[in-house]
Amino acid sequence: MDFAFQITDWYHQNKRNLPWRNTRNPYHIWLSEIMLQQTRVAQGLPYYYAFTEAFPTVTDLAKAPEERVLKLWQGLGYYSRARNLHQTAQKIAFEFNGQFPESYQELLKLKGIGNYTAAAIASFCFDQKVPVVDGNVYRVLARYFAMDTDIASSGAYKEFFALANELILDENPGLFNQAIMEFGALQCVPKSPNCNQCPLSSGCLAKAKQKVNVLPVKISKTKVQEKHFNYIFFEDDLEQTLLVQRSNSGIWKKLYEFPLIETAEVATEDVIINWLNKSEYQKQWLSVTQLISAEISHRLTHRLLHIKFWKVRIKSQLNNGLSRASALALPTPIVIFNFMNKQWS
CATH class of the missing domain: 3.90.79.10 (Nucleoside Triphosphate Pyrophosphohydrolase)
Known part of the structure; x- marks a missing residue:
């Protein structure tokens, strides 16, 4: 619990003021999470504003021609995200009467929504106690608990999800999820983190074992x-x-x-x-x-x-x-x- 309270306290003092953090609207949360997959916040932010201006609601997005959606997405890359976004918008608008499912399991059934995005929507919008596990979370947990599991391995997600599930707050789980992701993005960064200014440094096993620069472990098996x-x-x-x-x-x-x-x-x-x-x-x-x-x-x-x-x-x-x-x-x-x-x- 000390870990959770320390990291949420840090978040309150250091979080970035991003537009999707000022709402519990699942359409805006979903849109931001899809856009930020494989994408830096600075790059994704103009696209978020463009989409919310062009398509203020999920129904507006659903009614738009695919060509227009792809044009607005141009330059963001990974175009399958845009196609899945459009198809899921149509399902929500026309089959669910514009309402997003509230449960993690139901969200997973939607095209383009995987474990991470489903957990983000469920916790941020509907207070579901489901931990998010993304690259930032892998890094924070791997370092703090000195976990040498290869995060690219088949069993890594299940292991890190279970640990995050033990740490997540019962009340306001969305706050914990936001905090640990932001902590990884701003404080526990991939290269040369400032451990001397880290509020978690006293309990960080990677720092104690001088393994900060080698964790998390990721063995790439993909040939370019x-x-x-x-x-x-x-x-x-x-x-x-x-x-x-x-x-x-x-x-x-x-x-x-x-x-x-x-x-x-x-x-x-x-x-x-x-x-x-x-x-x-x-x-x-x-x-x-x-x-x-x-x-x-x-x-x-x-x-x-x-x-x-x-x-x-x-x-x-x-x-x-x-x-x-x-x-x-x-x-x-x-x-x-x-x-x-x-x-x-």
């Missing part, structure tokens, strides 16, 4: 795949370009991008010309130029993309060519290309 993407930036006499919609699969499914050539190795100009000569533009293209300044690397969770852009001049007007695409949802590399080159918007 490297891929080569070659985007074709067509430009016709009207300075229009061509965007195509990706198929209904993959991390960027249904987003719009330039025509893409995937290669196993670094592509040469001959590869691009060979592709053009087999395409519908075989008699129309005039020149091929590699835009060296636009080469970028883009890191996804388990993939590293090496991306080149090739400018191809077309002698006649492109079918379905676009001079602007402000309403279309685009993958981050396409947005970066536009920002870097200012040739298309």
